[in-house]
Amino acid sequence: MKIVAVLETDCFAGGGFNQALNAIVQMQRICRDRFDFGVTTNLFKNVDYLAELGIKAELHKYGFLDRMLPVIRKTWVGSRLATRMRLVGTFERSMEQKGIDLVYFVMPSATPGMLQHLNYMFTIWDLCHRDFPEFPEVRGNGVFQEREAMYRACLSPAFLVLTESRLGAEAAARRYGLDLDRTLAMPLSPASSISLTRSASLEEVMSANSLVPGYYFYPAQLWAHKNHVRVLDATAHLRNQGIVRQVVFAGGDKGLGEHLRKRVVALKLENQVRLLGFVPSDHMRGLYDGCAAVVMPTYFGPTNIPPLEAWSIGRPLIYSSHLAEQVGDAALLANPDDEISLARAMMDVLDPSVARSLVEKGVLRLRQIEEQRHEAEQELLVKLQTFEKRRQCWN
Template sequence: MKIGILLENPIQVGGGFNQAINAIVQLQRIIGKQHKVVAFTTIKANLQHLKRLGVPAEYLPAAGRASRIALAVLRRLFHKEIGKAWMARKIENALLKADMDLAYFVTHSSTPNYFRKLNYVTTVLDACHRDDLEFPEVSSDGRFEERERHFWTCLPRAVAVIVASHQLLKRIVVRYGIDEERMIAMPFEPSPFLSEAHSIDRTAVLGNYGLRDGYYFYPAQFWPHKNHTRILEAVSLLKHKLAVGADIRVVFSGADHGNVAWIKQQARQLGVSDNVTFLGFVPVDHMRALYEGALAVVMSTYFGPTNLPPLEAWALGRPLIYSAHLNEQIGEAALLADADDAAQWADAMLRIRDPAVAVDLIEKGRKQLKVVDAERLEAEALFACRLEQFVQRRKCWK
């Protein structure tokens, strides 16, 4: 069997991109000896990132410059959905021409909604447009309706649906009536770029950003749901709790999705601008050093039920403070704080300055990471069995 893996997101999407890369490497590892696995990307720049990890890939020009121009014309003349369908058919035809038997979408993608011939596996990382529908990134400008159409159209036709947790699996079964036996809860794993082979010396990286060890690190793109506001409010409270002159620093890294100006305005109003460093989107080679230089990793996000930074904090031996309502992923390996309560975040950030508390959390993080690794191995075996079942059925037609 020949399986085509589709990577349609650029590296700037952050955690979603890293998880997609992990999924490509994972599939090659678990079935690459029995079947041919071919990686395709619609973004030419992704080829270099895949090559660094030893993953050969092919560029699908269906989403290249000319196609984007054509898509813009189609959107103006007809409707957004017509443009999407046109693009998807080009991708499907390219995969069929390459004799692929199955397509595997490793990120959230509407492309398979418009497939007419090729079977596919799809991925769902969250259903937060239903969990936290107040946020504009999942509710405004028709985004809620678009995601609902995608879930109702794409998921029932998938050979398998890969989700990030058992909790998310149950929600999708209840909300969309998807057969549970076609779903696989596959836990996240840390970014492959965090290995020392893909990292730069910590002293050099921190010096490049004018940082020194001992800051609170929040690696997250600037979406409203990431809740950077709560961290700023906590810093404001901490400045009054700690001795005068205490060095409190928070480092935010991540691309701007329209919310940075608002967060910076809030920092000024709270009087904490001098305590916050905005790095923007940073090279993947710098992430290991930024984690290692942190006093603690903080993640006050509303969206879940799973996220990548907790795993990366544990893998690199950093203590974690995390949103309490997402505790299922965490076990006892973090201090928990209510995403709505700045005082709880300030208290947790103060507690974690105690070396005994930090060391205990680091050890619990290592243990929790082993639990997640065991769950992933079980899920990989289930995924391999599901694919072998498809292989037998695929033999029944030309």
């Protein structure tokens, strides 16, 4: 059986790319000596980047019909017309010519809407456009409507839908009528880029960014839902209490940068806050290593990658209270709407005994999640073997 993974986000997209890359590496491992597995991408820069990681990827550019088919098939009439005319896009035709049996979309994508014949696996990262529709990144410019249309069109026909948690699977079933037995909760894993072998030293990273160890660290792109504002408010509150620590934000600007810089000035935090922007992947481990604690009061979930990375490197974690299921007792929880709650956690984590306890609990929690991931991978293998058997029933 031949499986192909489709990568549609570029290698500088931050956490989204890391999640997709982890999914590719995982499937590559599962398929080894069992199934033929390949990778295709519509972005040339990904081909070179993946090659550096030892992953061969083929480039495929979507044609006009590829882009139009999902639009055409949004209506009953359009779908019937596409079927009667046997419209097949260049992407699907290419995959069929190569003998591909199953297409694996490693990130949320409307592309499955173009597939007329091929079976596919779909990935859900989150459904936070439904949980927090007030945030501009999921509210504005038709994003909410696009996501709704994508999920309604692409989930039910999928052979399998992978979610990052049980909560994600249950939400998809509740909101889109998805059968739970067509879902698989696959826990996230830390980005491979934070491994020691791929990372610059702590000294190099501190020097390159003019930092001194002991800061609070938030690794996240500058989106409104990441709630950087609350970290600034909590930092100002701590300063007024006589506790002065640097705060370091690392992540690309998604339109929030100017708002945050104005907030920094208004709170008189110019000497405490560093916005590093998008940083090289080999600097991420050093930034984790140098921090007193990872602070992540995000609204979106139910799971995120930075907690896993904090635990894997041995750093204490402060996390949003409504996302407690991911972290258990391995984080100090704070209300993301309340800077006082967050400031209290940021103060408490400076106690060496508290920090040490969180690190120890983080190791245990990470081990639990790794065990859950191993079980999910075994279940995924069984489902792929089942699909292979059923695929033998047609030519």
